[in-house]
Amino acid sequence: MKKQVVLPGIAFTERPEPVDAGIRETGEQRSESAPPAAAEAMLQADGWPPMADMLHSLFVFEPTTPEPAPITVLGLDCGGARGPAALTAEQRALLQEADVLCGGKELLAAFEDGDGLKARPLPLTLPLEPLLSRLSQMRAAGERVLLLADGDPLFFGIGATLVRQLGAEAVRLIPAVSSLQQACARLALPWHKVVCLSLHGRDDLGPLNAASSKGAPLCILTDARMTPDVLARHLLDRGVDWFTAWIFERMGAPDEARHQLSLAETACRTFGPACTLLLIPGEHPRRPHLGLDAEELAVEGKLITKKPVRAAALSLLRVGPRHVVWDIGSGSGAVALEAAVLAHEGRVVAVERSAGRAMSIQENRRRFGAAILDVCLGQAPECLPSLPDPQRVFIGGGLSGEDAEDILGHVCHRLPPGGRLVASCVLLDTFCLCRRFLEGLGWPLEIMQVQASEARELAGDLHLAALNPVFLLAAQKPASGGA
The missing domain is CATH 3.40.50.150 (Vaccinia Virus protein VP39)
Incomplete structure (x- = not known):
């Protein structure tokens, strides 16, 4: 196994510690007190740099098997039941075949008691670059990796990142119903007409500002900071008051809550950390024009x-x-x-x-x-x-x-x-x-x-x-x- 490509644009703010000592060759335990000559000799002996150096960049590794299985990204319905019992037969087969099960902590917790599972868990953590490097190594070594995601992995999800960094041939995507589709279905709203935005983990409100004047419905994924009330106050401050807000909290769960509010009403309420917000224009948006008097x-x-x-x-x-x-x-x-x-x-x-x-x-x-x-x-x-x-x-x-x-x-x-x-x-x-x-x-x-x-x-x-x-x-x- 050798380094094939160093992907561009990957940089670490600090050097990560080795995460898997088993990747080192047996008997080649490196000592912090080893002299430079010994370290150089060790590097020449097995062709590998120290683990900390190796993880400092993201690598796509050359496979050791003729046709390694792609990393499978399995989408799960947003807010639906979790765990092996909630999977289809085909999905359970993927779970049984997996050597590594990767996902967020909550998703992994739902699968930790599965009977007969051989897959070892790997939490999905930020920043993603070290994790993607490790997934690439596992795939190159012939291990089957199953990554769990909410909804459609290509709808503001991890799927696009994996394809961009590892290549389309290294990833298999199995989508579920996205939060956008579920919200639009509840309102009988054709979702091909909806402008979709994600403010989950993002601070830039520029796309929301630009989309607000298009006269189209907006679907916005929020987080604990960019909640619907914060966004409503932002829009009202800029004169955008022509939307009706539909807010879906814990969508798909037994205690799902939905609210139909004006933006002024939305600005005065509080909401949970993960909502799907649909903004439906009630009238033609006001716009400036050339030649203002x-x-x-x-x-x-x-x-x-x-x-x-x-x-x-x-x-x-x-x-x-x-x-x-x-x-x-x-x-x-x-x-x-x-x-x-x-x-x-x-x-x-x-x-x-x-x-x-x-x-x-x-x-x-x-x-x-x-x-x-x-x-x-x-x-x-x-x-x-x-x-x-x-x-x-x-x-x-x-x-x-x-x-x-x-x-x-x-x-x-x-x-x-x-x-x-x-x-x-x-x-x-x-x-x-x-x-x-x-x-x-x-x-x-x-x-x-x-x-x-x-x-x-x-x-x-x-x-x-x-x-x-x-x-x-x-x-x-x-x-x-x-x-």
Whole structure:
């Protein structure tokens, strides 16, 4: 048996201790006090590094048998009965043939009293990398491994991880009814129309924010931290109030509980650690749109980028559906809201130093249900390092102060190659500073002046009143240089 492939992307934060001394060759017990020469001789004698080194990376091992059996992942119905007696004849046959039975502690406990079982238990623990390495070794040595999982192992389960790390030929998947299917069956809801999300063990609410505006039912798997009430409060804070929540606790168990609630009611309740949450849209979701009128927004002191400037700036930004967009010096958040229309599966961050204006942006987000819009109250550039890396940046304010070059420098450093920056300048000194800075980086630069007029009443008729001219500087980070 020898090392065949080192899988990419596997790293340990600490070196694991040997978990199976039986893997060492008989009589080759290594002493901590053995001199380096002896250790080197031992390494050359059997071709293996020390166990701690061997487990430091995840290996796929070359089989010692002609056709080793794949690792079988057996799905069990969510919330159903557990133990050998609850299995079908085919499933019991797999259990009887297994040399190793792997699974979570609760699943293993249900099978520990099975009569005639030869399989030795192996708890499924985190991080997964050492466990996957060990499973690969066992399979290569000819042992039959049966891994127990809830529901469909490919529905936010361990099945996808095993296939990705060990290869499709090394894994056999036997699914059961998933939590999504069970919940949808209870509501007679076609589940092929449902957007599925898992927040079990995850902190990123970005996918939930993006999915909330699709007008489709959402199925969300929760955990002890991301409970239905936490998620309801999050959505309501962003103006998303058009869902009816169906919460299934302990689904499939004799004491299953289900609740039909509004999001406001859900936010006031408490729920168990593992729920299946279905959100059914009751009406068309509210969304921002391009060309927002000032009368639609909460605006402090008329600090709003005018509609023609917004249209030109967004065309120069070239925002894509999954982009992360920064709007620095956001004011009322008008540019950020319209950017959210274009980056509808991404994320938009409105950066504003004034607490009053930041509250206006939050109110405008609530009015339009723009869940993907985050509001960052802070002074640029100090608040920028904590933000996700952007692909597009609009700077509508903050460049007339002494921090202008620091802001530009941070933005240009964080943008990836191909990322775009658009700066809006009213003052000539600000325009000259931006132009000099960007030309100094050698970035391709576009300069546009937007000068528009609006019709206003005068003497019983209309006249065109000129708006302040605004310079827009657009630059794209080249692939081979720049900050």
